[in-house]
Amino acid sequence: MRSVILFLVVFVLLFGVGTNHASAQPMTLTHSSSQSIVFGNAPSCNYGAANFYWHAENSYYRVFNLPSMGVTGDCFEITSIEFGIEQANSSFSSSQPVHVRLYSLNGTLTTANLTLLASQTYNISNQTLTVYNAPFSTLISPANITLVVEINTPDGLAGGNTFFIGSNSLGETSPSYLKSVPCGLADPLTFAAINFPQTQIVMNVKGNNLFSPATPGPFTTYREMVCLGTQNVTYTVPPVAGASSYIWSYSGSGVTINGSGNSVTLNFSGSATPGVLSVVAANGCDTSAARTLNIDVDSAITI
DSSP states (O other), X not given: OOEEOOOOBOOBOOOOOOOOTTSOEEEEEXXXXXXXXXXXXXXXXXXXXXXXXXXXXXXXXXXXXXXXXXXXXXXXXXXXXEEEEEEEEESSSSEEEEEEXXXXXXXXXXXXXXXXXXXEEEXXXXXXXXXXXXXXXXXXXXXXXXXXXEEEEOOXXXXXXXXXXXXXXXXXXXOXXXXXXXXXXXXXXXXXXXXXXXXXXXXXXXXXXXXXXXXXXXXXXXXXXXXXXXXXXXXXXXXXXXXXXXXXXXXXXXXEEEOOXXXXXXXXXXXXXXXXXXXXXXXXXOBOOOEEEEEEEESOOOO
């Protein structure tokens, strides 16, 4: 007979409100007042003591409204998900699979209102009373969404797997949720709704608050008139705060661009044509509008 066993989860809430667009702003989003993991505090849908509490399929959720938690950037880059583990034990192996899924939420927390953004599977080694760091590399753009994180443990009967999510009862700013179809929970319900109000899952979202880069400033080194065949002509724009790269292009023909930073050199062939030199600043979030310069090419320039 499957039973619901008790274990809890906690989050620490760090708001990273910022308006400086100069660089990526590291942030940790959490709803818990403590990162402590308490033994025997969280429930799971499982096969009972006779089967060593090997678990049926369980999904644990938390909801993060990004704007209200201080994500003010144009994008949010998720770098890892942390979640508490009260107990993870595989009777027939040294690890078990756990799926971590990211969703956007439109409306109340039901399966039908979730749109999958990213998913990764991790082999969790046997451990107790830990906070597991699951690396991610997911860009949320635009960042003004409600993010849902799911920790899913597939049915562990065949593998002899026991898993209880890490939690505590030390306070949270938003509820934790459980879904387990085998135990009759077809949609996520709060732990309080299933009579486990003390279960407050420890889960953190780590990432970077990103802003679209500004348009590069006016050229500081340049030539607007160039002779055919001229080599290594330097063109420079000021560095753009928060930019990780620059993209250069030329609308004419017969010109080679050398380099990729905020300063490049151009080689004009003997058949180069006039054109517009353009440069945009870029980062993991977006690219800027272009800074442009008209260049005239002639066989001879009289001063």
